[in-house]
Amino acid sequence: MMEKTKLKKLIVIVGPTASGKSGLAVELARIYGGEIISADSRQVYRGMDIGSGKVTKEETRGIKHHLLDVASPKRTFSAAQYQKLALKAVKQVQEKNKIPILCGGTGFYIKAVTEQTNLPTVAPDWKLRNELAKKSTDELFAILTKKDPRTAKRIERSNPRRLIRALEIVMKTGKPVPETKPLLLPYPILTLGISVQRQKLKHLISQRLAKRLGRGMLSEVKRLRSEGISWKKLENFGLEYRYCALFLQKKITRPEMVDKIQIESEHYVKRQLTWFKKDKTVHWIKNLREAKKLADKYLAMREKITARVPKT
RNA sequence: GGCCAGGUAGCCAAGUAGUAAGGCGACAGUCUGCAAAACUGUUACGCAUGGGUGCAACUCCCAUCCUGGCCU
Numbered sequence A: 001m002m003e004k005t006k007l008k009k010l011i012v013i014v015g016p017t018a019s020g021k022s023g024l025a026v027e028l029a030r031i032y033g034g035e036i037i038s039a040d041s042r043q044v045y046r047g048m049d050i051g052s053g054k055v056t057k058e059e060t061r062g063i064k065h066h067l068l069d070v071a072s073p074k075r076t077f078s079a080a081q082y083q084k085l086a087l088k089a090v091k092q093v094q095e096k097n098k099i100p101i102l103c104g105g106t107g108f109y110i111k112a113v114t115e116q117t118n119l120p121t122v123a124p125d126w127k128l129r130n131e132l133a134k135k136s137t138d139e140l141f142a143i144l145t146k147k148d149p150r151t152a153k154r155i156e157r158s159n160p161r162r163l164i165r166a167l168e169i170v171m172k173t174g175k176p177v178p179e180t181k182p183l184l185l186p187y188p189i190l191t192l193g194i195s196v197q198r199q200k201l202k203h204l205i206s207q208r209l210a211k212r213l214g215r216g217m218l219s220e221v222k223r224l225r226s227e228g229i230s231w232k233k234l235e236n237f238g239l240e241y242r243y244c245a246l247f248l249q250k251k252i253t254r255p256e257m258v259d260k261i262q263i264e265s266e267h268y269v270k271r272q273l274t275w276f277k278k279d280k281t282v283h284w285i286k287n288l289r290e291a292k293k294l295a296d297k298y299l300a301m302r303e304k305i306t307a308r309v310p311k312t
Numbered sequence B: 001g002g003c004c005a006g007g008u009a010g011c012c013a014a015g016u017a018g019u020a021a022g023g024c025g026a027c028a029g030u031c032u033g034c035a036a037a038a039c040u041g042u043u044a045c046g047c048a049u050g051g052g053u054g055c056a057a058c059u060c061c062c063a064u065c066c067u068g069g070c071c072u
Helices: A021-032 A079-095 A107-114 A126-133 A137-147 A149-154 A160-173 A198-214 A217-226 A231-236 A239-248 A254-278 A288-311
Strands: A011-014 A034-038 A099-103 A190-194 A283-285
Touching (some): A011 A107, A021 A034, A021 A190, A021 A288, A190 A288, A198 A254, A217 A231, A217 A239, A231 A239
Parallel strands (some): A011 A099, A011 A190
């Protein structure tokens, strides 16, 4: 009986871009017998490799990675789709009696898994969205206030994207946006946050950018374009994809492109840190040693409990 | 040396007698299906320096310093 009482585990690794999440995840996976579940909103797309910083075959060092290349860049992938796939992957890994390591910089995706927030099931209706997009935020807010005052009260009244999504839900369901309650996973999670000095991060980003250009990032973007991804879509992917696309269209110069990617990446770091700092369960670590210490302690809980459960 | 233009926040920049637009950056933050996205807030008791004229000057006048252009 003892061997059947496996305990569910999940290690989460977060941190700003270029902080070394992927490397740490692979290390921990090798040490503890884990598989990695990527939580990156761009690495889910096939063909977006260099620009998104997807691990290479060598970098995986034989560790299985889930949730990479699961979507076509031609279609819009969403947090809800991610949630479904990621939860499935977590379960799958746990069933193999291995440790799932959820690793990535997309805070919203991480939250979708760890809190299992029940995201509204209304699918995007682009026709409706485009219609609504013609209105000003004031108008949108006024409509929402009328149809769903409770949501209007807490929504950002100047953010068209949020307003439109809320209205989409209201109009498609005929009901107010449902209140979500976070469903915490029924087992403890260990969340590690990689802490790197901002200044150091800037250097890392700049080095990484040079490397990516050397590896053919521009060709990658050109290829995506030739495969039918519109410039607009590429620009919407942000960072490297946005500014490479602008450069390839000759809307900006190459130095401007490099400059923009650098600065925008630094802004991105800031947004990520704002998000992750809010999560008080994150254990901030500086290196593998600190990570191991926490992981050892966390995983040791397994033995204690599995040893005890059969007796009771 | 002469003439002209100009010196406004970390940077770019508007204003031009009535009490400092805007953009970038920086910093902080938001987040219920686009999240590398979208969005919000803060950021010059002071406009090269010193005088002067006005009730009132960044705005007008004078001098000085600095920058750029042209001329010799």
